[in-house]
Amino acid sequence: KGSTGLLLELVDVKRHFGGIKAVDGVSMQVQAGHVHGLIGPNGSGKSTLVNVISGLYAPSAGQLRLQGKELPKGSLFRVSKSGIARTFQNLQLFAELSSLENVMVASEGAYTKSLPLVLLGLANAEEKQAQADALALLDLVGLADDARTKAKDLPYGAQRFLEIARALARKPKLLILDEPAAGLAHPDVLNLVQIIRKINEQGITTILIEHHMHVVNEVCNFVTVLDEGKIIAQGLPDEVKRNPRVIEAYLGD
Ligand code: ADP
Ligand code: MG
DSSP: OOOOSEEEEEEEEEEEETTEEEEEEEEEEEETTOEEEEEOSTTSSHHHHHHHHTTSSOOSEEEEEETTEEOOSSOHHHHHHTTEEEOOSSOOOOTTSBHHHHHHHHSHHIIIIIHHHHHHTOOOHHHHHHHHHHHHHHHHTTOGGGTTSBGGGSOHHHHHHHHHHHHHTTOOSEEEEESTTTTOOHHHHHHHHHHHHHHHHTTOEEEEEOSOHHHHHHHOSEEEEEETTEEEEEEOHHHHTTOHHHHHHHHTO
């Protein structure tokens, strides 16, 4: 299901901070329909790279194209409009809103027409559809039974899954997850694997930054390995984890 072919293309992308070459000439391609793993030791530039892709940071150099079209640079808002959604390492939820409301206000429609209606609590056809869509996303992340629970009252793992549902509410072509398993207890890591699989079955392409190699092994179709801002290996998870350069980079971590 979903499209195939090239979705995202990066050509010689750089992001320097003063003398720190956080991302230093990355060229990579993300295929539509893939879960594309981005791994590498601490400080290797993974977050900086997805910060550039998602528009949080402007690149110092290089080209970024989504479906052949140049991506806006340095604007989260405009990149989001062009079809890329992301989660953050720090949670960005509305603590006092319910799970359902958190997903509803994250959707594209909410930003344009229906947000005033949602805020006024007016029940109309549009709001009902938005509710149904949001409920489907809560179900996908395993939170259907917590639709009315305030975000602040959810356990930590559930809050992280709610953040994924909010990103999906934007109906992205590309979803970026930056260490979604960080801080999760083992049962939730297993839940996360199932959620990523379901997202993939919906045909949504994902870039997954992940430290847990077993998660990468289970869900990624392809992996790019960064070290010191540069790509040191790419390929199938099984191939890259046996690559001597990759083993060496992780030993120094
Ligand atoms: P990773 O996500 O792989 O752990 P990061 O992309 O967070 O790595 O960091 C890569 C390098 O860039 C690190 O040396 C980090 O200290 C540096 N860096 C990241 N963001 C900034 C910033 N906003 N200002 C200065 N240096 C930064
Ligand atoms: Mg990081």
